[in-house]
Amino acid sequence: MSNLMTSVGLIDALTERIEQWVDQYRLETTHQGVRKPPQVRQQFLPPKKRKEEQEIPDYPHVIIRYIEERIKNGTNRALIHIIAGTVCDDHQIGFRDVLNVLTRIRNEMLKQPVFGAFQLEEEGLSIEIPEEQYAPEWVGYIAAKYIIPKVQSEGGLPYV
Numbered sequence: 001m002s003n004l005m006t007s008v009g010l011i012d013a014l015t016e017r018i019e020q021w022v023d024q025y026r027l028e029t030t031h032q033g034v035r036k037p038p039q040v041r042q043q044f045l046p047p048k049k050r051k052e053e054q055e056i057p058d059y060p061h062v063i064i065r066y067i068e069e070r071i072k073n074g075t076n077r078a079l080i081h082i083i084a085g086t087v088c089d090d091h092q093i094g095f096r097d098v099l100n101v102l103t104r105i106r107n108e109m110l111k112q113p114v115f116g117a118f119q120l121e122e123e124g125l126s127i128e129i130p131e132e133q134y135a136p137e138w139v140g141y142i143a144a145k146y147i148i149p150k151v152q153s154e155g156g157l158p159y160v
Contacts, residue, residue, distance in 0.1 A: 005117040005149040007069055007078045011042055013116060014064050014080065021108045022062055027097055028087050029057035038062045038084065038101060059087035059137060062101065069148070076150040077121065082142040094138040095129060102127045102140050109144065121145040 004012070019040045026035040038060035039045075045058055067079040084101040088094035106127060113120035121144075129140035 007066055007148060009116070010078055010080070010118050010146055010148055011064055011066055013118065014082070015040055015042055017108070017115075018062055018064065018082065018105055021105055022101060025060070025101065027060040027101075030059050030087055031057050036060070038086075040064070059085050060097070060101070061085045062105070071150060074150075076148050077145050078148050080144050080146060082144065083139065084141065085137060085139045087136050088138060089136045091135060094135060095133070095140075098129060098138045098140040099127070102129075102142055106142055109142075117149050119147040121147060 022038050022040065025037045027038065028034075029036055034057065036057075040062045042064050043066065044063065045061060048058065061084070063081075063083040063085075065081045065083060067081055069076065069078040071077075082102070082105055084098050084105075086094065086097035086101065088097055106125065109120055109125070110122065113122060124143075124145055126143045127140065128143065129138075133139065
């Protein structure tokens with residue numbers, strides 16, 4: 001786990017934790033008959049190759065995406081989206097796979113809201129599955145705000 005007390009450290013720590021939390025899933029992939037746990041990536045999936053050349057299927061996946069960071073009322077907060085993508089031809093099951101993965105991640109986040117220098121802001125934590133879906137691919141995400149350390153003033157003269 002990264003020791004950085006910055007947004008990068010938060011992303012690294014979340015990636016490591018989420019990999020453990022979703023490891024037990026065996027979900028459908030874009031390769032016929034192959035099931036596997038979601039690949040966990042930061043920011044984006046790797047560039048696509050032709051289907052027959054791509055060893056690792058795009059689906060299922062979990063992406064930890066940094067959205068923004070801002071200081072408000074003296075507190076530094078980072079907004080992170082945790083995006084889950086699954087694939088399933090059955091419309092009655094497809095959304096369930098995404099929801100199961102996201103619910104597991106959210107529940108684990110709530111079990112340990114503080115780790116290292118980071119604190120989950122539980123209020124406002126949300127799971128969303130957009131209405132527009134391009135079956136057989138299903139996508140949803142968690143929006144989470146974390147309080148992260150703020151740069152401390154070293155004193156001295158302010159800029160003029």
